Amino acid sequence: MSYKEMYDNLAKDKDKIDYRKDYYLPKAVKEFKKAKKFPAWKWYDYKNPSTGNQYVVFFYVENKLQIEKPICDSFFVYYVNNKRFAIHWGATIIKQTPNHRMEAVREIRAFSSHFFQRYEERFLKDHSLSTNDVACRFFARNPDFIPIEINEEINNNIGNYNDKANRGFRIRDGFCFTMSGVEKSVDEDKIDAIVTVFTTFVTESTMSESQREAIEKGHLKTWLQSMEDFEKEAKDGSIEFVLQ
Numbered sequence: 092m093s094y095k096e097m098y099d100n101l102a103k104d105k106d107k108i109d110y111r112k113d114y115y116l117p118k119a120v121k122e123f124k125k126a127k128k129f130p131a132w133k134w135y136d137y138k139n140p141s142t143g144n145q146y147v148v149f150f151y152v153e154n155k156l157q158i159e160k161p162i163c164d165s166f167f168v169y170y171v172n173n174k175r176f177a178i179h180w181g182a183t184i185i186k187q188t189p190n191h192r193m194e195a196v197r198e199i200r201a202f203s204s205h206f207f208q209r210y211e212e213r214f215l216k217d218h219s220l221s222t223n224d225v226a227c228r229f230f231a232r233n234p235d236f237i238p239i240e241i242n243e244e245i246n247n248n249i250g251n252y253n254d255k256a257n258r259g260f261r262i263r264d265g266f267c268f269t270m271s272g273v274e275k276s277v278d279e280d281k282i283d284a285i286v287t288v289f290t291t292f293v294t295e296s297t298m299s300e301s302q303r304e305a306i307e308k309g310h311l312k313t314w315l316q317s318m319e320d321f322e323k324e325a326k327d328g329s330i331e332f333v334l335q
Contacts, residue, residue: 094274094284098197101167101180104139104146111137111148112163119150123158130154132227137165147177147223151231162231169201176201176288177226183285193324197284202226206267210292214264233262237310241268244305258287261310265294 092100119133134149145168150161167178183198207225211217215228239259241249246268249256260267268291274284295303 094199094286095197098180098199098284100142101144101178104142104144107139107141108137108146108148108165111135111146112165115148116150116161116163119161120158123150123152123161126152130228132224132231134223134227147226149223149227149231151227164230166202166226166230175204175222177207178202179230185282185285193320196282199284199286200289201286202229202289206289206292210264213292213294213297229264233264235262236267237261237313239266239306239309239313242305242309245302245309260289261306265292266298266306267292 115133115135118135122133123131130151130153132149132151134147137146137148138144139146146165147168148163148165150163152158152161167180169176169178179200179202181198182195184193185196204222207222207229210229211220211225215225220228237260239245239261241257241259243249245259255270255272256268258271259269267289269287269289271285271287273282274286275281276283295306298306
C-alpha cells in the first residue's frame with residue numbers, strides 16, 4: 092500500500108471517528124468531574140468494523156477549567172514487523188519547488204514506541220504510564236509542529252545520515268528528530284504524499300546553548316518564510332487550499 096493509499100484509507104474513517112468522539116465525550120467529561128488530580132486524560136480503543144482499522148480516541152484536560160471542553164483527538168494504531176506506531180495524518184502546505192505555488196499535500200506522521208519512551212523518560216518522567224497514556228499526553232500537549240532544518244549546529248552527526256534526516260520539529264515540550272520521505276505520482280513529477288517517522292525526542296533544556304540558538308534561528312527562518320509565502324498567495328487576506 093502506498094502512502095497516498097494509506098492516507099485515503101484513513102480519511103474514509105473520519106466521519107466514524109468524529110461520531111465516536113461525540114459518543115465518548117459525555118463519558119470522558121463524567122470521569123473528569125470525578126478527577127482529583129490534573130492533568131487528566133481518558134482514552135478509548137475503537138475498531139472500525141468496516142475497514143478493520145484500529146484507533147485510540149482520547150480526551151485531555153490540563154485543569155478543572157477545561158473539564159467541559161476537553162481536548163479531543165485520535166490516532167491510528169499500525170504495526171510494521173511487530174513494531175507499533177501511532178499514526179497521525181492530515182494535510183500539510185508545501186511548495187513542490189521554490190517556483191511552485193503553495194498547495195496542500197497528504198502527510199502521514201508515524202511515532203514509534205521508542206519515541207514515546209524517550210518522551211516519557213525525558214519529559215513526563217512517570218514510569219507508570221502506558222504507551223497510550225504517553226501518546227495521548229504528547230498529542231494533546233503538542234498540537235503545533237514547527238519544521239526546522241537540521242544542520243551540524245543542531246546535530247553534529249548529521250553528516251552520517253542521508254537527506255531523509257535533515258528535518259526536525261520544534262514543539263511545546265522540546266525537539267523531535269525525524270526521518271522523512273516523499274512519494275511522487277507515477278505519471279507526474281509531483282509529490283502525492285509525505286511520510287515522517289518521528290525517531291526520538293529531547294528536551295531543549297538538555298541541549299547545549301549552541302543547539303538551542305540554532306533551533307531558535309531555524310524557527311525564525313521557518314516563520315519568516317511562511318509569512319512571505321502566505322503574503323504572496325493570499326487574496327483579500329485569505330487563502331484556500333484543496334487537497335488533490
